[in-house]
Amino acid sequence: MAGKRRRFTAEFKARVALEALRERDSVQAIARRHELHPNQVSTWKRQLLEGLPEVFAGGAGRKLAKEHCKEQMKLSGLVARNMSGLNIVPVEASVASRSGHDGPPHDDASLVPPEAASGRPRRS
Template sequence: MSTKKNYRKHTAAFKTRVVLEALKERETLSELGHRYQLHPTQIATWKKEFLSGAEHVFGDGPVVDAKAHEKERAELHQQIGELTVTVNWLKKKLL
């Protein structure tokens, strides 16, 4: 008989709150673990993940190409127009 371990799923908001508390260093990881019912190693792992992704917060991010967006918008408006004509035509045929 195999026993399957049930792992708890934590929300991103919860993980962020725990990591921010850990970064303040007012309490040890053991104390935080006791308070949040987590293993200190788990908190340390989340902290490392958080810090490794921190550089992306202030990065350039994706470059917004205004011309490409405008072209896509125009194409979508054209499709909307064509679909509207088709719907109206079908409505007339059914009546």
């Protein structure tokens, strides 16, 4: 079993995100230097960019931005819970890794679970 989950302060996240935003080094180099996964650095950078308008929003703007953020978090949680119960594996990820194709799928049929596509209920 892995060790305890690491927790980072807001200041540390901001420092790493700003470093990534400056683009003096690659995300991979920044992640290596701070012993993080590159996806974590990219996530913090994206969160920084998405949160910047809040900094300049006035009183009413801040309230709307906070409400929007809460709503986004709520929706993200709902989507994650609903998706986890569907057992959906995006085909484009596995196909792209084998074929060298990194574009979007040609249709949405690849996101439909096999039992739903066949119209037959899944047997346990």
